[in-house]
Amino acid sequence: MIEFKGVTKKFGNVKALDNITVTYPEGKIIGLLGPNGSGKSTTLKMIASLNKPDTGEVLINGKNPSIETRKQIAYLPEIDYLYSWMTVRDANNFMKGFYDDWNEDKNLKLMKFLQLEPNMIIKKISKGMRAKVKLLLAFSRDAKIVLLDEPLSGIDILTREQIIETIISDYSAGEQTIIISTHEIQEIEGLVDDVVFLKNGNVILQGDAESLRNERTMSLVELMKGVYQHGDF
Ligand SMILES: Nc1ncnc2c1ncn2[C@@H]1O[C@H](COP(=O)(O)OP(=O)(O)OP(=O)(O)O)[C@@H](O)[C@H]1O
Numbered sequence: 001m002i003e004f005k006g007v008t009k010k011f012g013n014v015k016a017l018d019n020i021t022v023t024y025p026e027g028k029i030i031g032l033l034g035p036n037g038s039g040k041s042t043t044l045k046m047i048a049s050l051n052k053p054d055t056g057e058v059l060i061n062g063k064n065p066s067i068e069t070r071k072q073i074a075y076l077p078e079i080d081y082l083y084s085w086m087t088v089r090d091a092n093n094f095m096k097g098f099y100d101d102w103n104e105d106k107n108l109k110l111m112k113f114l115q116l117e118p119n120m121i122i123k124k125i126s127k128g129m130r131a132k133v134k135l136l137l138a139f140s141r142d143a144k145i146v147l148l149d150e151p152l153s154g155i156d157i158l159t160r161e162q163i164i165e166t167i168i169s170d171y172s173a174g175e176q177t178i179i180i181s182t183h184e185i186q187e188i189e190g191l192v193d194d195v196v197f198l199k200n201g202n203v204i205l206q207g208d209a210e211s212l213r214n215e216r217t218m219s220l221v222e223l224m225k226g227v228y229q230h231g232d233f
Contacts, residue, residue: 001026002047002145002177007056009042009201016042018201019056024194026061027174029167031188031209031220032181034198035228040181041078043198044147047179048075060145071099074143076134078150078181084123088116088133095137106170107140113169114162128159135166146178152187164191185224195220197227 002024009017017039024030024047032040045051046058049065060069082091088111096102111118114132122130131151138146148167152160167178168191180188185195195212197205204227205212209220216223 001059001061002179003057003059004043004046005057005059007046007053007058009039009046009051010054015201017046017053020201020203021056022196022203022206024177024179024196026177028193029171029178029180029191031185031192031195032179032198033183033185033195033224034181035183037200038183038198039201040183040198041149042201044075044149044179044181047145048073048147050075071101072144073147074138074141074145075147076138076149076151078153080130082122082130082133086122087118088120088122088136089118091122091133091137092118092140095140099141099143101142103140103142106142107136110136110139110166114166128155131155131163132159135163139166139170144176146176148178148180150181150183152182152184160187164188167191186221189220192220197224199228 004020004022007017007020008015032043034040042051046053047060047065049070058065063069086094092107114136116132116136122133135151138148151163155163171178180192182188192209195206195209196203212223213219
């Protein structure tokens with residue numbers, strides 16, 4: 001379970017997170033939704049221990065984010081963080097060196113499924129292929145928590161489908177927690193168990209996706225439109 005307790009994070013005058021209290025339940029696929037600048041990346045970086053709250057507290061199974069908690073977290077950042085000179089094999093070896101939970105069998109299986117070759121050079125492959133390499137690295141580990149920051153952004157429809165299949169292929173409900181940030185809910189509507197809607201650094205709605213759909217008799221896509229365009233649910 002990941003808990004945010006009264007968390008505020010400011011960058012200059014901008015409140016990226018504004019006194020947020022929210023719980024991300026364990027063992028579920030959670031959609032972290034919100035328009036540009038709503039605080040999604042800041043949230044994920046905080047869980048990954050890449051930034052710290054100014055006030056308040058983040059707890060991952062009762063512990064503050066640290067190098068220790070990082071060992072159980074696979075984090076796929078929004079930015080292109082891979083060195084351009086690397087091959088896919090180099091990228092694999094790079095990650096393998098950092099994490100004890102690297103799973104070679106999973107890596108080989110995913111490489112095949114994603115049609116990635118060890119000799120492919122990062123700078124020579126397409127944006128979609130680079131997105132697949134980032135996903136490969138995140139899912140080649142047996143991490144308890146997987147954080148995916150906009151994994152589908154700018155990716156064509158066929159590659160998106162492959163990425164979504166990858167996310168669900170090895171997922172065992174109850175054992176792994178996956179948080180996926182996006183501003184395009186329609187891409188992941190069928191995938192998520194829970195949702196957290198952010199706006200201007202605040203949580204404006206959260207809950208079990210199925211219950212929200214039933215209570216409000218509308219899809220998450222329609223719900224999101226209401227939340228962001230009209231400011232109501
Ligand atoms: N390192 C930083 N320096 C200055 N401002 C920042 C920094 N990181 C985030 N911000 C600001 O904090 C706010 C929240 O940013 P964040 O990246 O968390 O939003 P987001 O929901 O992930 O947006 P996007 O969908 O565009 O990635 C924005 O106004 C952003 O400009």
